[in-house]
Amino acid sequence: MSESTIILGIESSCDDTSAAVIKGNTILSNIAASQAIHNEYGGVVPELASRAHQQNIIPTVQKSLLQANIQQNAISAIGFTRGPGLLGSLLVGTSFAKSLAMSLNVPLIEVNHLQAHILAHFIDDANSVPPKFPFLCLTVSGGHTMIVLVKDYFKMQILGKTIDDAAGEAFDKIGKLLELDYPAGPIVDRLGQLGNEDAFVFSKPKVPDYDYSFSGIKTSVLYFVQKKLKDNPDFIEQNLNDLCASVQKTIVDTLMVKLEKAALDYGINEIAIAGGVSANSALRKAMGENAKFKGWNVYIPKFEYTTDNAAMIAMVAQLKYERGEFAPLTISASARYDIEQDFDS
Ligand code: KG4
Ligand code: ZN
DSSP states (O other), rough: TTTEEEEEEEOOOSSSEEEEEETEEEEEEEEEEGGGGGGGTTSSHHHHHHHHHHHHHHHHHHHHHHHHTGGGGGGGEEEEESSSSSSHHHHHHHHHHHHHHHHHHEEEEEEEHHHHHGGGSSSTTOOOSSOOOEEEEEEEOOOEEEEEEEETTTEEEEEESSSSHHHHHHHHHHHHHOOOOOOHHHHHHHTTTOOOOTOOOOOOOSSSSSSSSSSHHHHHHHHHHHHHHOOOTTTTHHHHHHHHHHHHHHHOOOOHHHHHHHHEEEEEEEEEEEEEGGGHHHHHHHHHHHHHOOOOEEEOGGGTTSOOHHHHHHHHHHHHHHTTTTTTTOOOOOOTOOOOTTOOO
């Protein structure tokens, strides 16, 4: 990797506007502007997200360059998230990246957001040692839940994925019915650490192979809580920590069962997690236990590289820069960009 290559990465796939500068393999800055506006709606409102990206993108990029102490004319290339994500959000980052690349006369590099979540493990300070190929990566975010077999940097195969809600979506939707703010995932995590995870039992999904389903857990919690509220209107308030702990246990157990099955079936013990839900303390603990009792080599990203960030985009752009994989200035955003795009064997 060329030590002098400086890349600006831009991420705008959902509700975080982020910009990062990478030099060689070292992250010099990683700035994110999150959008509090969605909290009152209990979820991301696409139109509001793209408007907020438009307001945030210039100051975020400026801050990122300032923190990295880099002048615009020192930038070697611009990397940006092409997809998957919300189209209106992606368009803001894509058009900004295209215009900047054109005005600075530097190459443009398109990045798949999900590949970036996985490849964040290769950022210099992300792990003491990066995972070895082939490894399995449980990729869990607000929009995706999948077990990915990572054969090489850009050779990824989805072994299984959710057939309905994503794990992060389940945390957020169940949190909403427990009257928590959006995004509820981190709140369920925090409160759950104070509760008893065996206090309540919710039904677990039955789906074949390595696939997942989370909408049934949500319904199971909904019916249970509705029934309890009839007898006791303060049920949620009085049992919030236990409810959060039990919901978290159900979701994490569900995630781990399939990951353990895939590890066994494929004979792989290099196991990583990625995406926003990989910040979850119970999931991290479960991974640690498998490292201890099953001999897994476990890779858990640093907290700042779990939720959406531009450092991971800049990292992948570096890899593509080395390979000369540049995008034409006519490229457009792709809301349904497939992670298996470069999988050829
Ligand atoms: O990767 P990410 O930032 O955005 C997407 O690409 O979706 O993931 C956001 C998701 C949200 O659903 C959020 O509730 C969840 O990750 N999340 C968590 C935790 N931190 C973030 N879920 C459970 N526990 C956490 N600590
Ligand atoms: Zn993400």
